[in-house]
Structures are given as C-alpha cells and as structure tokens.
Amino acid sequence: MQVDSLDRWPFRKVLIVNRGEIALRVIRACRELGLRSVAVYSDVDRDALHVRMADEAYHIGPAQATQSYLNIPALIEVAERSGAEAVHPGYGFLAENAEFVRACQRAGLIFVGPPVEAQLAMGEKTAARRTAKAAGVPIVPGAMSDVEDNQLALETARDLGYPILLKAAAGGGGKGIRLVREERELLSSLRAARSEAQSAFGDARVYLEKAITPARHIEVQFIADTHGNVVHLGERECSIQRRHQKLIEECPSPIMDAELREQMTSATLQLIRSIGYVNAGTAEFLVGPDRSFYFLEVNARVQVEHPVTEWCTGVDLVQEQLRVAAGLPLSFTQDDIVLRGSAIECRVSAEDPDNRFLPATGIVTALQEPSGPGVRVDSSLYAGLQVPLYYDPLLSKLIVWGKDRAQAIARMRRALAEYKIVGVRTTLPFASWLMEQPRFIAGDMSTDYIAEEWDTRKEKQLAEEQANESEPSSEQIAAIAASLLMETRAREERLRKHPAEESQEKRSHWRERGWKEAIWRV
Structure with a gap:
C-alpha cells in the first residue's frame, strides 16, 4: 500500500x-x-x-x-x-x-483489535465457552465460569473426572495452565495457576476443563472487518508443545482433509459472526483420535505463529489488522484464500531443553541468523543483548516455506544448522532433533509428543549416565587387570626365591581370587 x-x-x-x-x-x-x-x-x-x-x-x-x-x-x-x-x-x-x-x-x-464486546465474549475464556455452546459449536467438557471457591473446584473436578486442566480465564500463550491428575494435587495447582495468571495477565481467575488425551491442537485463523466481511485463512497444527506452550507450528495441518477443514472453519465463522467480531483472531480446537473436534477458546489477537499462515496465503495479517482498525474493508475475499505449499515455524526461546526447558539468561556474545530460499527470521536478537528473565523467553521465530511438507522440513533442517546463538542456551537443539524424528516426519503427533519422545529420551540418557558413573570404564578395567597381573608375577618371583613364604601366601590366596572375580564381574 x-x-x-x-x-x-x-x-x-x-x-x-x-x-x-x-x-x-x-x-x-x-x-x-x-x-x-x-x-x-x-x-x-x-x-x-x-x-x-x-x-x-x-x-x-x-x-x-x-x-x-x-x-x-x-x-x-x-x-x-x-x-x-x-x-x-x-x-x-x-x-x-x-x-x-x-x-x-x-x-x-x-x-x-476486537472491540470491548468481543473481548468480553471471546477474550475471557469461560465467556467464550458459553458463547460457543450457544452457537452450537462443540466444546470441551468443563466449568462454564471461573472457580473462586476451592470447595466448588473440588466438586467440579470430581464430576468431570481426572485428569483435568486448570486454565487462566483471561489468559493465552500457555500461561496459567496446570494439568491435575489426582485430587490431592488440585488445591496446590490452583494456587500456582492463579498466581501465574495474575502475574502474566493481571487477572487471577481460573476455570476447570476435562483433559482430553491424546489430542491434536489445531487452530483456525480468521479476520473480520467493519463492512461485514468475515474470512478464515485455513488452519495451523500446534500439537508440539510443552507445559501447554507451543514450540513448533505449521500450516497446513498434516491431519487435515477437505471435509474436516470445512467443518472446523465453518464452525469458526459461525461463532465469530454470532458475536459481531472485528479484526484478527484465532479459534483453537482439540481434535481427538476419532477426528472429533472440540472448541477450546478464541485468542482475540494476532498470534505468535501467524507467519506460517502469511506464507501459505500471501496475506500480511498485521497490515490487515491496521486496515481493519482504520475502517477499511479487507483487501481480499474468501475465494482469494488458497493454501499454497507448507510452512513450519520453530520458536527460538531462551530455555534449556536438556534441563526440562527451564528459562535461561545471559548475554548473546555472537549471532548468526540463517537466510536463503524459503527462510524468514522474526527476531529481536543482536550480539551484545542481555536476555532478561522478567518476560516470556521467546527470542525469535524461524519460519520456512516449501512447495510441500517434505521440502519445508528439509529447509528447516538446513536453516537450523545455520542458526548460531552463542552465550545463551536456546531451544535450537530441540528443534534440530525434532526435524529428524520419524514420527514427526510422518505427521504423527499429539500434545503429548514431547513427553512421549523427548522427555523419555532424556530420562534414558540420564539413567545411562548414572549407571556409567557407578561402573568402571573399559580403560579402568584394563588398568586394574594390568596392575593385578604385575602383582601376580612379582609374587611368583618372590616365592621362587623364598619358598618359605609359600605357606604364608596360601593363607592370603583368597584375596587374589577375590580380585580376579571382581574383574570378571565388572
């Protein structure tokens, strides 16, 4: 423009x-x-x-x-x-x-962004659930309002059945969410979820939802203007996540076919039209193993992962947000939206994937960002940056596009190999590992993927390291054997020169036998 x-x-x-x-x-x-x-x-x-x-x-x-x-x-x-x-x-x-x-x-x-009415109807998660139910959109079983009373929370959780999720009513981005597997965990988890929600959003309200597992996390991007135009821009796959925070996103979803896409996008537009929503937003769903889908929430804003949709549709979502806010009509129609190729985004965060993704800090002492065909980097990084611990650890987003998913994965591997951040631990090693995994390459994933694959792998590595620490290495075994052999030869030479010592040696022969047995046991 x-x-x-x-x-x-x-x-x-x-x-x-x-x-x-x-x-x-x-x-x-x-x-x-x-x-x-x-x-x-x-x-x-x-x-x-x-x-x-x-x-x-x-x-x-x-x-x-x-x-x-x-x-x-x-x-x-x-x-x-x-x-x-x-x-x-x-x-x-x-x-x-x-x-x-x-x-x-x-x-x-x-x-x-959306007006106050839409914020109240959709930005607040329990209100969004009530609105979705009224619009005929399937929702995840759970509370329809926040639970301020602990006793009510206990009763609601018993009715739903464990496991359950505690979710921040005003939240997003995975903040203020806790998985509760047993009743004894509920009250402490409630305190933690409320505290995190208050810190992240200035609102401590929390509600309960039934945890559906295994499930895929699929979201539909949409945007509406003040002229009555409401358009969806396809879906994104967001199942690779830890602690309910997304790490990898892609467009389109590997699970999607024309029928499921039509069902989910139609439900989204029906919901959005029912509340007079204006500007950009995203409807989030869980998809079960039987391909049934359930509405989770609407994110009444632009999302972290919007670049994959931009690349596959050719639409600049942030510029469209500004156009809509200026009272102009959308620059495209639903017929203009065709998903072309495949795009993948890796969130690069200051977290240590080898230490349970705990936040990291430090100074970026050196930086090399990738480039080349089909590569985009949305970044706030520069050499000399002091990474603070006060905010979300996201540092940058690495996004690639390919004519199909196989090419997008190949380009992501290449781009990740080029990306160098020195001085701060990041999630780059995890992303590189993921791009080589057969399940991910096959599009077989769920919100439990990291727990099933990465966490299990790390637990096995830790167990092996602990086992190795308690057992001598092959070099240590060789040194022990050589020492015992020299000692045996020296004893035989002494006995040859001093036969009178033989009876004394026979009494201590059990020690030599014990040493040899110890070597064989090792």
Whole structure:
C-alpha cells in the first residue's frame, strides 16, 4: 500500500504496547504502510532492538511487567505525549484485556483489535465457552465460569473426572495452565495457576476443563472487518508443545482433509459472526483420535505463529489488522484464500531443553541468523543483548516455506544448522532433533509428543549416565587387570626365591581370587 492512500486513514501514528519480536513485526508493518511507530520500554529493555527501530520510544517503568508493560495509566500517558492515535497490543500482556480497550476508548485512541464486546465474549475464556455452546459449536467438557471457591473446584473436578486442566480465564500463550491428575494435587495447582495468571495477565481467575488425551491442537485463523466481511485463512497444527506452550507450528495441518477443514472453519465463522467480531483472531480446537473436534477458546489477537499462515496465503495479517482498525474493508475475499505449499515455524526461546526447558539468561556474545530460499527470521536478537528473565523467553521465530511438507522440513533442517546463538542456551537443539524424528516426519503427533519422545529420551540418557558413573570404564578395567597381573608375577618371583613364604601366601590366596572375580564381574 502506498503512503498517499493514508488520506482515508483516521490515524498516522501507532503506539505499540509490547516488546521483542512482535513489537518489531508491527513496526515493520507500519513502516511499509507509511505510518509512524511509537515504542515503549522498561528499564531492562532500554537497549532493545524494538526501541532502536521505532520512530519514537518512551520509558514506562521498572522491569516488572506489572509496573511497565501492564501499567495502563503509563501507556495511555505515552499515547498522549507522543500524539499516537492508534494502539497495537501485539500478543500477551494487554492484548486481551477489556479494561485496556476501554481505557483506549476513553482516551480517544483506536485499538487495533476486537472491540470491548468481543473481548468480553471471546477474550475471557469461560465467556467464550458459553458463547460457543450457544452457537452450537462443540466444546470441551468443563466449568462454564471461573472457580473462586476451592470447595466448588473440588466438586467440579470430581464430576468431570481426572485428569483435568486448570486454565487462566483471561489468559493465552500457555500461561496459567496446570494439568491435575489426582485430587490431592488440585488445591496446590490452583494456587500456582492463579498466581501465574495474575502475574502474566493481571487477572487471577481460573476455570476447570476435562483433559482430553491424546489430542491434536489445531487452530483456525480468521479476520473480520467493519463492512461485514468475515474470512478464515485455513488452519495451523500446534500439537508440539510443552507445559501447554507451543514450540513448533505449521500450516497446513498434516491431519487435515477437505471435509474436516470445512467443518472446523465453518464452525469458526459461525461463532465469530454470532458475536459481531472485528479484526484478527484465532479459534483453537482439540481434535481427538476419532477426528472429533472440540472448541477450546478464541485468542482475540494476532498470534505468535501467524507467519506460517502469511506464507501459505500471501496475506500480511498485521497490515490487515491496521486496515481493519482504520475502517477499511479487507483487501481480499474468501475465494482469494488458497493454501499454497507448507510452512513450519520453530520458536527460538531462551530455555534449556536438556534441563526440562527451564528459562535461561545471559548475554548473546555472537549471532548468526540463517537466510536463503524459503527462510524468514522474526527476531529481536543482536550480539551484545542481555536476555532478561522478567518476560516470556521467546527470542525469535524461524519460519520456512516449501512447495510441500517434505521440502519445508528439509529447509528447516538446513536453516537450523545455520542458526548460531552463542552465550545463551536456546531451544535450537530441540528443534534440530525434532526435524529428524520419524514420527514427526510422518505427521504423527499429539500434545503429548514431547513427553512421549523427548522427555523419555532424556530420562534414558540420564539413567545411562548414572549407571556409567557407578561402573568402571573399559580403560579402568584394563588398568586394574594390568596392575593385578604385575602383582601376580612379582609374587611368583618372590616365592621362587623364598619358598618359605609359600605357606604364608596360601593363607592370603583368597584375596587374589577375590580380585580376579571382581574383574570378571565388572
């Protein structure tokens, strides 16, 4: 789109209330459209890449998200100071916070996302479940409202039957979710889920859902404008996840056929039309072994994995978000959407896959990002970056496209081999391992894949290492044998020279026999 088309737009400057790679993604979309961008940053993000690339940047507070990126008054003040007319929330933080949308409206700002009504109907997960049920969309069995009372939680869990999931009512991105297998785990898990939800979203509400296993996690991307156009952009496979956080996503799903795609996309559009939704969003589903699907939630925002859909459809979703927020119609119709080829995204996070994916920190001392045909890197990395522990550990996203899934996997292998991040442990080794696994290559996966394949493999390796530590190595055995042989020869020489010692040696011969038996046992 050319700059002169902005004559029709009600805004020229966009405040981006986020950080990291998604802030950079929005900055680039604004720049291509001729819009000016305004960044915000906390104490630890003063030197971040999104701060350097934005047209303007403003400090908003300490490192803690509650005092910076979740600080609504501070963000509204920046909008007023900078003269921004629109606000893009990215994903996470305040992206699905209805109170923030209201604050933007009161300040006369255009929110680049769904209106308050849609936020309340879909952004809040229990409300979304009620709305989906009313629209005739199948949902996962579970509570239809948050459970503030522990006794009610216990009773609901007993009715559903274990295992169950605890999920943050206002959440997304896998935050505030706990799998509970037995009743004795429930209350402690509730406390942990509420605490994480409060920290991540400023909202501690939690609800219960029946855990469906094994299952695939499939989501449908959609976008709607203010002119009555509602379009889906196909589906994404998001089953490779740990602790309910996605690690690998791809478009299209290997399990999908025309019939299942039609059923899931039709259900999605039916749900979205029923609430008058506007802007981009994603409907998430679980698909069981019998190919039955169940609605989980709607993410009322752009998602981390949107690039795989962009590559297979040719649609710039962030630019379309800005167009819709400006009151313009979508630049395409449903008939224009054809999925071409296959795209895979690997999330590159500051986590140690060899140590249960625990968060890592450090300074990026050297960096080499991949490139070449069919390779895209959405990144906030640079050499010298201090990786903080205060926020989501996502550092970058490596996305590849191929004419089919086999070529996409081959390109991902090549790109991963080129990607070098020195100074911080990342999930790159896990992604490289996954691209070689027969089950993944065959498209055979579920949300339990990592537990079944990676975690089991690591447990076996640990057991072998512990066993090896308790047993002598072959070199140690050889050294022991050589020492005993020399000792035996020395004894025989002494007896030859001093026969009187033979009776003394016979009494201690059991020791030699014991040593030899010890060698054979080893």
